[in-house]
Amino acid sequence: MLGCGRQKRMSSIEDKLRSRSGNACELCASTEGLKALAVPPTGEHDSADRYIYACEPCRSQVLGTSELEATHWFCLRESIWSEVPAVQVVGYRLLKRLEGEGWAQDLIGQVYLSEEVQEWADSDVESDAIDAVVTLDSNGAQLADGDSVTLIKDLDVKGAGFVAKRGTMVRNIRLIDDPENIEGRVNKITLVLKTKFLKRVS
Numbered sequence: 001m002l003g004c005g006r007q008k009r010m011s012s013i014e015d016k017l018r019s020r021s022g023n024a025c026e027l028c029a030s031t032e033g034l035k036a037l038a039v040p041p042t043g044e045h046d047s048a049d050r051y052i053y054a055c056e057p058c059r060s061q062v063l064g065t066s067e068l069e070a071t072h073w074f075c076l077r078e079s080i081w082s083e084v085p086a087v088q089v090v091g092y093r094l095l096k097r098l099e100g101e102g103w104a105q106d107l108i109g110q111v112y113l114s115e116e117v118q119e120w121a122d123s124d125v126e127s128d129a130i131d132a133v134v135t136l137d138s139n140g141a142q143l144a145d146g147d148s149v150t151l152i153k154d155l156d157v158k159g160a161g162f163v164a165k166r167g168t169m170v171r172n173i174r175l176i177d178d179p180e181n182i183e184g185r186v187n188k189i190t191l192v193l194k195t196k197f198l199k200r201v202s
């Protein structure tokens with residue numbers, strides 16, 4: 001039980017998010033590439049309440065791995081009125097980042113957040129949502145220490161004289177400072193692997 005705790009917990013969170021969202025992105029209503037996205041700070045509150053269900057373009061812009069596209073976020077005119085606190089928090093933080101846009105400024109003036117949600121929205125915005133180094137796999141799924149990944153292509157391991165085959169599972173990966181690479185063991189050798197050739201096993 002203990003060993004697979006994190007994965008079990010994540011899949012039950014995903015189940016809850018799927019039903020809460022009606023299987024659509026809670027920000028833009030897209031139905032493709034949906035995954036759980038943590039709304040920091042999480043820490044001790046590791047439950048579906050601290051996650052939103054979001055599509056890949058929304059996730060990557062929220063996390064800051066791709067540029068904010070102001071027009072994409074017109075969707076916030078709808079989703080900011082969500083009853084889900086985590087969605088309100090993400091929406092509010094995005095509007096703050098978009099404050100240069102007149103419409104975003106107007107919207108932020110109309111939004112009312114409860115005291116608790118406001119506090120959440122104001123905490124850790126900079127460290128977690130904007131500046132954090134986030135390591136993503138080839139599908140844009142966030143990787144964490146201890147995750148398992150598979151290789152999506154054959155990799156010639158220079159110097160070790162073998163080819164790590166496509167589909168090879170690499171368990172218990174370690175993140176490093178560089179978000180484009182992780183460390184993992186293949187054939188008992190610790191390698192630095194490019195995240196663009198990896199897929200998280202969920």
Ligand SMILES: [Zn+2]
Binds near residue numbers: 054058
């Ligand atoms: Zn979306």
